[in-house]
Amino acid sequence: MKKLLQVALGVLTAIGGFVDIGDFVTSSVVGARFGMGLAWVLVVGTVGIIVYAEMCGRVAALTKRAVFDVVRERLGVRFALVNLSASYFINLLTLTAELAGVAIAIQLATSVNYLLWIPLVGLVLWLVVWKLPFEVMENSFGLLGLALLVFVISLWKLGPDWSAMLDHAVHPAVPSGEGRPTWWYYGIALFGSAMTPYEVFFFSSGAVEERWGRQDLMTNRLNVFIGFPLGAVISLSIMACSALVLGPLHVQVSHVSQVGLPVALAVGKLGIAAMLVGFFAATFGASLETLLSAGYVFAQYFGWPWGKAAPRPREASRFQTLLLLTLFAAMALALTTLDPVKVTEYSVVLSAAALPLTYFPILVIANDRGYMGDQANGWFSNTIATVYLIIIGVVALVTLPLMLATKAGM
Amino acid sequence: MLRRPGRIGATVLVVILAGGCAGSSRTDDDYRHKVANTAETLDGVLGTVQVALKVSSRAPAAYLSVTFADADDDASATAGNFDAIQPPSAAADQLRGRLDAVMQDTVSMLDDLRVAARRNRGTELAGLATPLPRLQARLQQLEGVAG
Numbered sequence: 089m090k091k092l093l094q095v096a097l098g099v100l101t102a103i104g105g106f107v108d109i110g111d112f113v114t115s116s117v118v119g120a121r122f123g124m125g126l127a128w129v130l131v132v133g134t135v136g137i138i139v140y141a142e143m144c145g146r147v148a149a150l151t152k153r154a155v156f157d158v159v160r161e162r163l164g165v166r167f168a169l170v171n172l173s174a175s176y177f178i179n180l181l182t183l184t185a186e187l188a189g190v191a192i193a194i195q196l197a198t199s200v201n202y203l204l205w206i207p208l209v210g211l212v213l214w215l216v217v218w219k220l221p222f223e224v225m226e227n228s229f230g231l232l233g234l235a236l237l238v239f240v241i242s243l244w245k246l247g248p249d250w251s252a253m254l255d256h257a258v259h260p261a262v263p264s265g266e267g268r269p270t271w272w273y274y275g276i277a278l279f280g281s282a283m284t285p286y287e288v289f290f291f292s293s294g295a296v297e298e299r300w301g302r303q304d305l306m307t308n309r310l311n312v313f314i315g316f317p318l319g320a321v322i323s324l325s326i327m328a329c330s331a332l333v334l335g336p337l338h339v340q341v342s343h344v345s346q347v348g349l350p351v352a353l354a355v356g357k358l359g360i361a362a363m364l365v366g367f368f369a370a371t372f373g374a375s376l377e378t379l380l381s382a383g384y385v386f387a388q389y390f391g392w393p394w395g396k397a398a399p400r401p402r403e404a405s406r407f408q409t410l411l412l413l414t415l416f417a418a419m420a421l422a423l424t425t426l427d428p429v430k431v432t433e434y435s436v437v438l439s440a441a442a443l444p445l446t447y448f449p450i451l452v453i454a455n456d457r458g459y460m461g462d463q464a465n466g467w468f469s470n471t472i473a474t475v476y477l478i479i480i481g482v483v484a485l486v487t488l489p490l491m492l493a494t495k496a497g498m
Numbered sequence: 499m500l501r502r503p504g505r506i507g508a509t510v511l512v513v514i515l516a517g518g519c520a521g522s523s524r525t526d527d528d529y530r531h532k533v534a535n536t537a538e539t540l541d542g543v544l545g546t547v548q549v550a551l552k553v554s555s556r557a558p559a560a561y562l563s564v565t566f567a568d569a570d571d572d573a574s575a576t577a578g579n580f581d582a583i584q585p586p587s588a589a590a591d592q593l594r595g596r597l598d599a600v601m602q603d604t605v606s607m608l609d610d611l612r613v614a615a616r617r618n619r620g621t622e623l624a625g626l627a628t629p630l631p632r633l634q635a636r637l638q639q640l641e642g643v644a645g
Binding site: 337339343364 | 538541542543544545546548549550552556558559561564565568572616
């Protein structure tokens with residue numbers, strides 16, 4: 089019974105923790121602009137993150153090694169340094185966006201400018217990282233993030249023409265007045281938001297922190313196979329709500345305040361309250377994950393002692409110092425008044441460009457019977473993972489040219 | 499003298515930075531496109547305002563206040579960006595005059611809505627937004643000037 093509860097908690101946490109500011113903003117931007125025409129990308133991206141998250145959870149449980157440890161071994165020190173630089177930069181951008189997201193959630197509840205909240209949010213974030221046990225931290229924000237299910241309720245209450253919506257989703261077409269490159273650019277942004285590298289850094293390092301072993305392989309699979317698809321339903325609902333309410337009025341989503349308007353229309357004040365709680369939890373949880381991921385990748389590359397749970401902070405002083413410096417850097421960036429929605433858009437698109445550097449080594453080591461024994465990838469996993477690696481490679485090649493050609497989707 | 503990777507990096511940087519600059523128009527056709535795009539952006543901002551007004555009795559005051567402030571900032575920024583573009587001919591001057599008038603009316607209405615929402619005078623919002631449908635119609639006309 090206790091095991092069952094643990095699994096249920098893990099799945100619920102995975103659902104609530106799936107959405108971050110990248111999913112939140114990108115789904116709404118795309119829904120308002122392209123309707124459900126790019127919903128298929130979200131499905132493709134979710135299957136991709138399921139395949140690779142399961143793989144890196146399995147690798148971590150069996151080898152006790154996190155992703156970046158594997159990256160350095162398989163890519164070599166020099167090439168992994170390129171990966172480290174790219175991953176850290178994207179992590180920092182994402183952390184900046186998530187921090188601003190937390191502050192915006194508070195602004196929407198108080199109408200006090202979000203910039204004033206950023207130092208306080210940074211301080212609380214640091215205290216949580218320093219004081220709260222890893223499992224409590226992960227579960228509490230993941231569970232609170234379930235409040236974002238209000239988008240699913242809102243969609244149902246808005247009463248869309250389900251068959252027309254499904255038809256639009258399964259027959260994707262570039263809307264009139266939009267260029268094909270822009271359409272693909274936003275497709276890549278959605279793909280990047282679903283497959284953000286920090287998710288696998290955190291997932292695998294978290295598995296090591298929680299001392300996963302062979303007995304946790306089933307928990308890993310249930311979290312990923314049930315939790316992630318249900319989490320993606322929230323993203324799809326955000327997209328659909330925007331497509332229904334904001335799309336017909338040609339609204340270009342550039343603020344978080346716009347994302348919640350369909351919820352206010354469908355559910356009212358209670359809905360907005362739930363959305364704000366969910367958005368706060370999602371961005372705060374993701375801030376913790378990106379901050380820790382920044383520390384994980386550095387420490388794992390340089391071979392420093394790392395971990396929130398063990399060793400104790402004074403035994404992992406370089407890891408802890410890096411977390412603090414990263415947090416300061418993200419707060420400083422956010423305080424420059426950079427547009428948080430734009431930062432989010434750039435971070436998800438640049439994530440897409442850096443994906444192969446992260447995912448290729450995972451596939452290699454998941455096939456290594458020397459490490460994985462009888463839990464190495466089978467032909468089915470390998471086929472899907474290879475197809476995804478090809479997709480990821482193509483996405484990485486076209487991302488920057490598309491970004492320049494479309495002036496970042498303008 | 500920059501080495502090859504440095505030159506490539508510098509070129510990419512210049513292209514990105516140039517993309518962020520306000521565009522100038524050399525032809526009437528290009529200017530018409532910029533007018534249409536600006537009108538479309540402002541129409542989208544008014545779309546947000548339309549939904550916000552619809553939910554004004556169902557959304558928390560702080561949330562509405564931020565929504566109207568964001569819309570006002572967007573409209574002002576859009577108007578500012580457009581004003582930085584020089585019209586290339588007399589015909590373009592005329593078009594600029596038409597759009598300028600709508601932009602001013604739009605920003606003025608949004609300023610009023612922002613203040614009312616900030617002061618928690620929710621009952622006044624609908625009255626202040628009376629020009630909204632007319633402004634939307636004028637903007638939609640301008641969206642069609644690019645042909």
